[in-house]
Amino acid sequence: MKVTKDLVAASATPMVLGILAEGESYGYAILRRINDLSGGELDWTEGLLYPLLHRLERLGHVESSWQSPAGERRRKYYRITGTGLAELAEQRRQWDTVVDALKKVWLGPGDLRMLRPLEGGA
Amino acid sequence: MTVPDERDDLEAQFTQWRQYVERRPELRRSDADELEDHLRGSVDGLIESGLRADEAFLVAVKRMGGLDELSREFAREHSERLWKQLVLSGDTDSPVAGAQPRRDLLALIVCAAGAAVSIKIPALFGMDMEQDVAFFARNISLFAFPWLAAFLAWRRQAAPALIAVLLGLFALGAVAANVHPLAEDSQSLVLTGIHLPIALWFAVGLAYVADDLRSSRRRMDFVRFTGEWFLYLGLIALGGNVLIAFVFGTFEAIGIVPEAFIIQWLLPCGGVAAVVVAGWLVEAKQSVVENMAPVLARLFTPLFAGVLLAFLVAFGWTGGGIDVERDALILFDVLLAVVLGLLLYSISARDPLAPPGLFDRLQLALVASALVIDILVLVEIAGRISEYGTTPNKAAALGENVILLANLAWSAWLVLGFVRRRTPFAALERWQTGYLPVYAAWAWVVALAFPPLFDYL
Numbered sequence: 001m002k003v004t005k006d007l008v009a010a011s012a013t014p015m016v017l018g019i020l021a022e023g024e025s026y027g028y029a030i031l032r033r034i035n036d037l038s039g040g041e042l043d044w045t046e047g048l049l050y051p052l053l054h055r056l057e058r059l060g061h062v063e064s065s066w067q068s069p070a071g072e073r074r075r076k077y078y079r080i081t082g083t084g085l086a087e088l089a090e091q092r093r094q095w096d097t098v099v100d101a102l103k104k105v106w107l108g109p110g111d112l113r114m115l116r117p118l119e120g121g122a
Numbered sequence: 123m124t125v126p127d128e129r130d131d132l133e134a135q136f137t138q139w140r141q142y143v144e145r146r147p148e149l150r151r152s153d154a155d156e157l158e159d160h161l162r163g164s165v166d167g168l169i170e171s172g173l174r175a176d177e178a179f180l181v182a183v184k185r186m187g188g189l190d191e192l193s194r195e196f197a198r199e200h201s202e203r204l205w206k207q208l209v210l211s212g213d214t215d216s217p218v219a220g221a222q223p224r225r226d227l228l229a230l231i232v233c234a235a236g237a238a239v240s241i242k243i244p245a246l247f248g249m250d251m252e253q254d255v256a257f258f259a260r261n262i263s264l265f266a267f268p269w270l271a272a273f274l275a276w277r278r279q280a281a282p283a284l285i286a287v288l289l290g291l292f293a294l295g296a297v298a299a300n301v302h303p304l305a306e307d308s309q310s311l312v313l314t315g316i317h318l319p320i321a322l323w324f325a326v327g328l329a330y331v332a333d334d335l336r337s338s339r340r341r342m343d344f345v346r347f348t349g350e351w352f353l354y355l356g357l358i359a360l361g362g363n364v365l366i367a368f369v370f371g372t373f374e375a376i377g378i379v380p381e382a383f384i385i386q387w388l389l390p391c392g393g394v395a396a397v398v399v400a401g402w403l404v405e406a407k408q409s410v411v412e413n414m415a416p417v418l419a420r421l422f423t424p425l426f427a428g429v430l431l432a433f434l435v436a437f438g439w440t441g442g443g444i445d446v447e448r449d450a451l452i453l454f455d456v457l458l459a460v461v462l463g464l465l466l467y468s469i470s471a472r473d474p475l476a477p478p479g480l481f482d483r484l485q486l487a488l489v490a491s492a493l494v495i496d497i498l499v500l501v502e503i504a505g506r507i508s509e510y511g512t513t514p515n516k517a518a519a520l521g522e523n524v525i526l527l528a529n530l531a532w533s534a535w536l537v538l539g540f541v542r543r544r545t546p547f548a549a550l551e552r553w554q555t556g557y558l559p560v561y562a563a564w565a566w567v568v569a570l571a572f573p574p575l576f577d578y579l
Binding site: 026027028029031032045046047048050051052054055058066073074075076 | 152153155156157159160162163164167186187191192194195196198199200
């Protein structure tokens with residue numbers, strides 16, 4: 001099962017902001033982290049990640065700097081800002097609402113586990 | 123294969139990949155750095171998991187996806203990058219600071235200010251913009267073009283000998299404009315007013331091609347420069363009109379009529395400065411903006427060809443002669459000049475190696491029909507001149523007609539040969555660039571020698 005493109009795009013901003021809230025990071029590491037978190041089910045591309053990072057930077061949610069840690073390559077590190085944290089909190093509130101609503105409807109009459117026997121009986 | 127060998131190969135592949143990335147206008151240098159770091163991270167990860175270096179590189183590039191798609195995603199966030207902008211303070215993206223553009227800007231300010239100041243110098247000797255119209259009409263190009271030539275010569279680091287020639291030419295221009303005792307209403311005054319700027323423009327051209335005088339390519343560059351300069355000057359003039367309208371309207375509203383300021387200062391100083399600024403804009407923008415003159419030439423070549431052919435058909439249909447009015451010769455001179463311009467700017471933008479196509483045939487039709495029309499007119503006019511004798515106006519117009527006719531006739535022959543794949547396209551380009559000095563020589567002859575030749579008529 002792969003998550004659809006629309007859903008990946010919709011969850012992209014809170015995902016990146018959430019990862020950067022754990023601490024500053026760079027592009028390749030962020031993609032690795034997303035891969036680990038989702039067990040490889042979220043299909044992120046560089047074409048999604050880097051323009052998104054640049055947009056978040058333009059909006060002031062993250063800031064970037066080129067750093068060369070000892071023994072490593074020069075890299076562009078991204079760090080979440082105050083407005084970025086506020087944005088993350090807002091996105092989280094919205095996602096919680098969506099997830100809660102979905103959970104309620106799936107545990108209620110719309111539960112797939114209850115639909116399947118009905119289909120089979122028809 | 124040894125390990126260092128493999129590393130070298132990998133580096134070569136990274137370099138090549140970077141070249142591809144940097145060719146994309148959507149991707150800046152910093153983006154390329156970032157993406158390269160990403161690619162290196164993913165290659166390292168794959169090598170760690172057991173792949174060979176070249177395999178790892180292939181897989182990592184494949185994973186990153188096509189550059190087209192990647193650039194499209196970047197363009198969505200950075201759409202402004204697809205609009206090329208003029209950067210005055212140098213290429214912000216490039217690591218080397220833009221010292222050259224800044225020096226250019228300084229030279230521009232000096233030259234534009236010089237032009238603006240120089241046009242006010244005659245006022246110190248009692249000359250007035252409104253009363254001595256004839257003086258300014260004859261000399262206007264002498265206040266602007268030397269400064270543009272100075273800017274170009276400075277940019278090209280022209281040799282002292284060439285600078286001396288330029289100074290000599292502009293001095294000669296000043297002589298031509300001012301020594302002849304011409305009456306206010308003489309024909310020669312108007313002729314000098316028209317031909318001296320053309321003659322001096324070729325002096326500017328000399329400054330433009332200063333780094334390589336004989337090169338056909340450089341001369342073609344000057345043709346391109348002329349077209350773009352003209353368009354920029356037109357745009358600046360439009361903006362200037364808006365500025366003048368606002369100056370007039372706003373100050374009038376508070377009871378000050380700024381007419382004298384506009385006529386004595388804003389218009390003349392701004393005008394001559396605009397000549398220099400337009401030249402600088404073309405130099406600064408030549409690799410930033412699509413050249414507009416060839417685009418216009420492409421647009422209007424079919425339209426002009428259609429009109430000229432329709433005229434010929436209508437002429438054959440009615441069977442009557444052409445009613446040659448007094449100004450007809452001038453009109454047909456202008457027609458030939460326009461056709462030549464269309465040809466010249468189409469040539470300037472054409473890939474010399476491309477095979478002949480429909481557009482080249484269209485051009486042939488345009489040039490051929492212009493030639494036929496012009497010959498019809500010339501026959502008509504030759505009779506009149508032999509009957510009534512000649513005047514400076516007629517002689518100048520006739521001379522120009524012959525010069526343009528000769529150029530277009532040979533051009534038509536070369537285009538025909540090119541369409542039939544007999545002659546290479548470069549022959550046409552060489553013919554046009556080689557012909558440029560002829561125009562210059564004629565303009566100088568009219569400006570310098572016509573007044574005494576025709577007894578200052």
